Amino acid sequence: MLGILRHLRISHITAGFIAVLVGYSSSVAIIFQAASAVGASAAELNSWMWALGIGMGVTCIALSFAWRQPVLTAWSTPGGALLVTSLAGLSMGEAVGAFLFSAVLITLSGLTGWFRRIMDWVPPSLAAAMLAGILAVFGMRIFTSLETDWALTGLMFLGFFVLRQLAPRYAVPATLALGMLWCALHGMLAFEMLDWTPARPVFMAPEFSLTAMIGVGLPLFIVTMTSQNIPGLAVLRANGYPVPASPLISWTGVTSLILAPFGGFAFNLAAITAAICMSDDAGHDRHWRWLASVWAGIFYLLTGIFGATVVSLFLAFPAELVATIAGLALLGTIAQGLSAALEHPAERDAALVTFLTTASGMSLLGIGSAFWGLLLGMLVWQLGHARRHRQPA
Numbered sequence: 224m225l226g227i228l229r230h231l232r233i234s235h236i237t238a239g240f241i242a243v244l245v246g247y248s249s250s251v252a253i254i255f256q257a258a259s260a261v262g263a264s265a266a267e268l269n270s271w272m273w274a275l276g277i278g279m280g281v282t283c284i285a286l287s288f289a290w291r292q293p294v295l296t297a298w299s300t301p302g303g304a305l306l307v308t309s310l311a312g313l314s315m316g317e318a319v320g321a322f323l324f325s326a327v328l329i330t331l332s333g334l335t336g337w338f339r340r341i342m343d344w345v346p347p348s349l350a351a352a353m354l355a356g357i358l359a360v361f362g363m364r365i366f367t368s369l370e371t372d373w374a375l376t377g378l379m380f381l382g383f384f385v386l387r388q389l390a391p392r393y394a395v396p397a398t399l400a401l402g403m404l405w406c407a408l409h410g411m412l413a414f415e416m417l418d419w420t421p422a423r424p425v426f427m428a429p430e431f432s433l434t435a436m437i438g439v440g441l442p443l444f445i446v447t448m449t450s451q452n453i454p455g456l457a458v459l460r461a462n463g464y465p466v467p468a469s470p471l472i473s474w475t476g477v478t479s480l481i482l483a484p485f486g487g488f489a490f491n492l493a494a495i496t497a498a499i500c501m502s503d504d505a506g507h508d509r510h511w512r513w514l515a516s517v518w519a520g521i522f523y524l525l526t527g528i529f530g531a532t533v534v535s536l537f538l539a540f541p542a543e544l545v546a547t548i549a550g551l552a553l554l555g556t557i558a559q560g561l562s563a564a565l566e567h568p569a570e571r572d573a574a575l576v577t578f579l580t581t582a583s584g585m586s587l588l589g590i591g592s593a594f595w596g597l598l599l600g601m602l603v604w605q606l607g608h609a610r611r612h613r614q615p616a
Contacts, residue, residue, distance in 0.1 A: 230511045237396035238505035239518030242496040245549045250300040257306035261318045269530045270425035271486030276527020278478045278487045283520030292464045293500045293516040296475060297493035301450040302443045309439050316430030322483035323429055324440035330476030339468035348564050349600045350457040352574040355560030356581025356596055357454055357494055358553045365550035372543040375405055379547045395504040395552050402544045411541050422530030424485045447489045449594040455492025462501040498556045573604035
């Protein structure tokens with residue numbers, strides 16, 4: 224433990240905090256809408272937030288410690304969006320039954336190893352292109368934020384690049400502090416509405432309805448695997464962290480099985496927030512960046528314990544501050560992804576298709592752009608691979 228503490232840096236703590244800030248502020252409203260769609264009471268909604276925070280916190284800390292690599296988990300944001308539209312008319316028990324059915328499928332996917340075999344087929348250049356495509360929208364939000372608050376965004380933007388020259392290791396946390404100071408001086412941090420009442424878990428007994436399992440559980444499984452776990456593993460691989468896929472998927476599934484009756488509808492590997500904990504700004508020594516994921520887990524545990532506080536806390540930060548710090552923290556990872564994606568001329572067409580499709584944000588058949596980007600990129604890659612094999616030596 225003393226050896227670990229010697230390698231702890233402020234950049235680990237700030238990267239973990241920014242990852243949690245971005246994760247919650249970007250999608251917590253979807254979770255509330257999903258819980259409301261099934262008629263959750265205030266106590267049940269708090270239990271949902273408790274289960275999600277505790278589940279993410281425990282898995283981030285345990286998996287990162289187990290492999291000494293930055294493994295970050297998250298709730299399924301596309302899954303939450305799916306629930307908003309698909310839970311209407313179901314009871315809470317039927318919803319929980321569907322969550323458990325999806326969790327069983329995710330666990331089996333990890334235990335059988337088929338998910339690992341699929342990911343082994345993906346060329347590294349396409350994984351890097353998908354990563355860059357996923358993160359590109361966050362980089363672009365820096366500049367769209369200039370439209371709504373040019374002073375705050377411009378100050379953080381200029382401050383970041385000045386700090387990159389003066390103290391590159393602390394550019395991100397110092398920029399975050401600069402933005403928060405500006406907001407505090409201009410009365411833009413609404414902390415007066417915070418409620419520090421700890422959340423309490425509420426057991427919601429499952430009811431297994433075939434309609435709910437097929438109509439909600441199966442789509443939740445597909446969306447979580449294709450839109451979350453595939454990009455999440457690609458982020459790890461693209462950043463040079465060869466964590467075995469099967470155990471990670473299995474443990475997220477088991478966590479969902481345990482916490483589904485309390486509102487933990489789906490857990491999976493994180494992609495966007497994980498990239499924050501893997502970037503150069505998370506620590507100069509890449510072998511110790513897993514401490515950033517551990518700190519993210521600690522912050523997740525706190526958000527779970529104080530689930531009732533989460534909404535007011537994350538809504539206290541202006542949207543422009545969150546968007547700008549997320550984009551700035553991810554610039555290096557976007558650049559690395561593009562560089563790795565376009566490194567080999569023979570694979571550039573496939574990588575470019577993967578990047579553009581993923582960055583487009585398209586959705587087809589209820590499945591997000593990351594999956595389609597990878598699928599279309601693999602198609603182009605296979606066509607090019609077949610053509611190269613037909614050419615005479």
